[in-house]
Amino acid sequence: MEPPAPQRRVTIVDVARHAQVSTTAVSKVLRNAYGASPEMRAKVRRAIDDLGYRPLAAARGLRGQTYTIGVMLPDIRNPFFPEILDGITDHLADTDYQVFLGPGGCNNEKAEARVTDAMIDRGMDGIVLIAPVSSRSRIERIASAVPTVVVGRHGHSAVYDTVTDDDVAGASLVVGHLAALGHRRIAHIEHRETDAARIAEMPNAQRADGYRRAMQALGLAEEIDVVSTSYTQQGGYEGARQLLARPRRPTAVFAGADIVAMGVLEAVTEAGLSVPGDISLAGYDNTAFAAFGPISLTSVDQAGHDIGSNAARLLLERIADRQKTPVQVKLSPTLVPRRTTAAPRA
């Protein structure tokens, strides 16, 4: 009784021997590189199929590329990320690149650093950072080690590209929609950003800014009312409780994210009020939650899939040319009006 042979992996040497060519030739075929005749390609391809050969990424990476793209996403629970991810994987589907996700721990710089370091250590060819919370200098350090595209964070840099949604425009869409329905007392619940250094780069700040600007543009500067909590259900709940306690209660609430709107909905229901009868409500992100029939939340749809495919495109460009001029792509969101917004009570 022999123990089952530890089945050595098929290597490039086996393929070369089987095809009666050099390992260089096989390597060239693998990389579609210049310098191999059609006949040779055919021979090598046959040998590869015969033997079921698959190149070992780690070994390739030691000299060339690993054909691996890392995507860091801070919070796997955020229902908006899958869209972006689909955009990335779809764009990469026809290439030799494989995407792996690094779980980055919600709002946790340490965790983010750990996972990005791990990606670099694994020789990944490029990485996409989705809504990173790390300091700008850290991100630039990452970007100088490996081609990088940053998604969902505003601001320019000489070493990485960015893809963002136009959050100012999105906020403006919401305010415009509510004002058109006849609302004047439109309040906003924002995510409080503590770090002054990066505040301007975060989408939440842009949304709050867009809200203020839109209110002003519509002559509603007097009615500006912002509550600072956080982009969580709890944050929405607390924010709504504050707003409902106002002497002059707002007639409409613009929550900075759908998850915040969920908390608002809970507080409003609890207070015995109805949406949109007593108060109109709009969110942001157009999640499955918002689209869900019985809830039917008015929301802003970010072009998630486009964000992802643009990020992938820019990353491939940057992998091909690390010195290329940085690009900032800004996509336009759209408003999806649903049943939580209506004209205010007369």
Add this chain to the structure above:
Amino acid sequence: MEPPAPQRRVTIVDVARHAQVSTTAVSKVLRNAYGASPEMRAKVRRAIDDLGYRPLAAARGLRGQTYTIGVMLPDIRNPFFPEILDGITDHLADTDYQVFLGPGGCNNEKAEARVTDAMIDRGMDGIVLIAPVSSRSRIERIASAVPTVVVGRHGHSAVYDTVTDDDVAGASLVVGHLAALGHRRIAHIEHRETDAARIAEMPNAQRADGYRRAMQALGLAEEIDVVSTSYTQQGGYEGARQLLARPRRPTAVFAGADIVAMGVLEAVTEAGLSVPGDISLAGYDNTAFAAFGPISLTSVDQAGHDIGSNAARLLLERIADRQKTPVQVKLSPTLVPRRTTAAPRA
């Protein structure tokens, strides 16, 4: 003006030179291997810190391990997976292993194969397959190439370990709860499994089976009523429409998953009926959706975090000893009664 030096990565050779020892010594320290005196360890550690050295995983993998664990998850949108993932990462947090997620494309064997192959090609030390849809023989092929733990799929194998939730028990909890409230006409919406070969291994089949057995055990065999659609919101919607059209409408519905319950809720609302007034509703998975106040869906909580940490534990054991006896861990779910279930109308 010199162009910025292309900053070569710090290697083990640099560390060895800086610490005035051999590269072998450094390697030993990195791996906590035998054969290095405390003084030498200290010297090397200092050099590593001084130089900011980080080992290149790809290079390590060529001889030894890559310290990388791959987790394949078929559908990133499934709100149950994050729990499992947290369980895995928490368990691995204190080790040198890093987790990467491979997006596996919903119910798509091709995509699953692509991502698992990619993991093997990257020399990952072990992989966790979450609710894989691939054939058993394919899974065994994977498991014979790399230490593997399968999560959320029943059935034994000689080459991999499994961690599952006891779906039969979970279904039984729901039926028991509804029967205790006084329901007799309890219907079930299941996910139709087409492939006869793997049907018995899938959680959905186990839930349907558990439903039937529980009904029988309670003397309600006559009332067994199963609608086959799919574990999607649309599936729940269609299933509910069928059930609502029955001459003797069920007084309670056990949806095989929370997402299915969402569809049921939509159909029931649309029909002008109320939950739980006209019809009681229970789901499975205890997602954020179910917990959300205004919805407050009775559901079954799978011990997601425990599932994950058990999977990680078994995987580490298997990495340490590839020949170990396979283990099947089966965890017990709990019922979370909420406001969608109540006694039937008199």
Add this chain to the structure above:
DNA sequence: GTGAAAGCGCTAACAA
């Protein structure tokens, strides 16, 4: 306990 030297599987210079 320590280090020299031989690879791991692949790619990139360079010769032929």
Add this chain to the structure above:
DNA sequence: TTGTTAGCGCTTTCAC
């Protein structure tokens, strides 16, 4: 167009 050869950064014998 083709093949030879020297590494990439690390781990692993195996001498000492």
